[in-house]
Amino acid sequence: MTLKTTPFDAAEYFDDAESQAELLADAFESGDATYIAHALGVIARARGMTAVAKDAGVTREALYKALSETGDPRLSTLLGVTKALGLQLYAKPADPGSLDAGNA
Numbered sequence: 001m002t003l004k005t006t007p008f009d010a011a012e013y014f015d016d017a018e019s020q021a022e023l024l025a026d027a028f029e030s031g032d033a034t035y036i037a038h039a040l041g042v043i044a045r046a047r048g049m050t051a052v053a054k055d056a057g058v059t060r061e062a063l064y065k066a067l068s069e070t071g072d073p074r075l076s077t078l079l080g081v082t083k084a085l086g087l088q089l090y091a092k093p094a095d096p097g098s099l100d101a102g103n104a
Contacts, residue, residue: 011045017086020046024087034069040081041067047085055084 014020020043027039044052044067053063057080066073073081082089 009045010042014042014046020085021087028089033072037067037071037073038069040073040078040085043085044081052081052084056080 014023023039023042024036027036030036041064044063049063050060053060056063056077058066058077063077063081065071066077067081079089
């Protein structure tokens with residue numbers, strides 16, 4: 001008997017705005033650009049990549065590429081995608097304890 005597997009897609013599990021916002025907040029908190037792009041890709045797939053790409057003003061293919069593991073989206077793409085997803089980005093001061101002594 002052959003074992004049949006199906007690819008895992010996290011987008012299937014982030015089907016509401018609250019869980020999507022939590023995923024993106026965690027990604028931004030990590031400061032890892034790859035994780036941020038991945039989180040945006042998961043959310044975009046959950047909401048429909050074609051519609052998100054159209055609303056963001058980029059092609060679907062360009063959006064897939066920008067939000068892939070090797071992608072590095074331009075700031076304009078990032079802002080377009082977050083707007084298309086109905087999300088707002090905020091900045092807040094870092095916790096002083098998390099700053100490196102050399103950067104303070």
